[in-house]
Amino acid sequence: MFLESPASAQPVLQALPIDQPVTSDQPGAAIYLQEELVSMNVYDQCNRSVVHIATKTVSLGSFSQLKLREGSGSGSVLDQQGHLLTNYHVIEDAKKITVSLFNGSAYPAEIVGQDPDTDIAVLKIAAPSEYLQPLVLGDSEELRVGQRIYAIGNPFGLERTMSTGMISSLNRQIPSKTGRSMRALIQLDATLNQGNSGGPLLNTRGQQIGMNTAIISSDGDSAGVGFAIPSSTIRRVAMQLIQHGKVIRATIGIARVYETDQGLLIVDTIRGGPADSAGLQGFQLVKQMRRQGPFQVEHSYYDLSAADLILAVDGKKVENADQFLAQIETRTPGETIQITILRSGQEMVVPVRLGNS
Numbered sequence: 001m002f003l004e005s006p007a008s009a010q011p012v013l014q015a016l017p018i019d020q021p022v023t024s025d026q027p028g029a030a031i032y033l034q035e036e037l038v039s040m041n042v043y044d045q046c047n048r049s050v051v052h053i054a055t056k057t058v059s060l061g062s063f064s065q066l067k068l069r070e071g072s073g074s075g076s077v078l079d080q081q082g083h084l085l086t087n088y089h090v091i092e093d094a095k096k097i098t099v100s101l102f103n104g105s106a107y108p109a110e111i112v113g114q115d116p117d118t119d120i121a122v123l124k125i126a127a128p129s130e131y132l133q134p135l136v137l138g139d140s141e142e143l144r145v146g147q148r149i150y151a152i153g154n155p156f157g158l159e160r161t162m163s164t165g166m167i168s169s170l171n172r173q174i175p176s177k178t179g180r181s182m183r184a185l186i187q188l189d190a191t192l193n194q195g196n197s198g199g200p201l202l203n204t205r206g207q208q209i210g211m212n213t214a215i216i217s218s219d220g221d222s223a224g225v226g227f228a229i230p231s232s233t234i235r236r237v238a239m240q241l242i243q244h245g246k247v248i249r250a251t252i253g254i255a256r257v258y259e260t261d262q263g264l265l266i267v268d269t270i271r272g273g274p275a276d277s278a279g280l281q282g283f284q285l286v287k288q289m290r291r292q293g294p295f296q297v298e299h300s301y302y303d304l305s306a307a308d309l310i311l312a313v314d315g316k317k318v319e320n321a322d323q324f325l326a327q328i329e330t331r332t333p334g335e336t337i338q339i340t341i342l343r344s345g346q347e348m349v350v351p352v353r354l355g356n357s
Contacts, residue, residue, distance in 0.1 A: 055094035074153035074199030086198035113241030138207030140230035153199025165190030250354040312340040
């Protein structure tokens with residue numbers, strides 16, 4: 001059990017220059033630096049919004065015996081209706097999910113929706129609204145390398161533990177559980193360990209700018225290289241999971257492309273799909289009849305010269321297939337985009353109305 005000090009015993013904290021301590025006339029009062037005050041304020045503002053997630057999964061062991069495996073992770077409160085944010089891999093294949101709040105109360109959780117491609121899941125619990133303190137989502141588009149950040153989670157089951165560090169880099173990319181790339185990740189040097197997954201990444205204003213999701217390590221422990229999903233992705237994906245239970249992505253209907261130094265060469269389009277309907281062309285199958293002795297034999301080959309070369313989307317140059325896919329998936333079904341292509345040596349712009357995946 002955690003004991004809380006009466007509010008009257010709390011010293012009043014005011015920010016001063018980083019090298020100037022804060023003092024009080026009261027005997028034994030704490031001395032704080034500005035940097036310490038910021039950390040304290042972030043923790044006081046946000047720690048009650050962080051939840052502990054315990055899972056139980058069942059797997060088939062040797063001799064066809066069922067084995068029960070327990071896991072744990074972190075999450076954060078999205079709203080007072082009981083929606084919680086966490087990683088997909090925290091609750092993957094879970095048969096039972098239990099969520100513990102800051103006051104020790106525990107509730108069974110149901111999965112509202114999950115998206116393995118982005119490693120995001122939304123849960124829901126039936127807890128009183130006064131126990132649910134949502135975090136404010138910040139703007140990850142404004143992040144800068146060197147910016148101070150804070151991570152709160154439950155490493156090794158130690159609830160609501162905070163670590164601090166800075167943003168080491170932006171726009172990192174790692175593979176998801178499905179093998180597709182998770183893009184635009186935030187790289188950080190704050191200590192993250194097992195159990196931190198799903199916990200919030202916070203700025204100095206106490207806004208959630210990301211969700212901690214992975215580390216690079218040779219032994220499973222923190223090595224100062226962690227990754228968080230940006231709030232821009234969280235906002236887009238979580239909203240769809242709450243509304244639809246899944247992510248509805250836009251699709252362009254291009255089955256395969258070949259990467260070149262100039263752009264993406266379309267190999268094949270899906271018949272009747274958005275690209276095909278817009279007139280975009282892939283490799284063309286050419287069939288010819290040739291005489292071999294007394295017989296007529298059909299020969300077929302693909303004509304690469306007929307394929308369109310994708311140069312840009314809405315004027316933004318396309319350098320690889322992953323970048324192209326990212327530009328499509330950030331749009332909404334029904335939206336029209338302008339595809340710049342090279343066809344028979346001539347550059348042209350083709351409007352394509354995106355479909356629904």
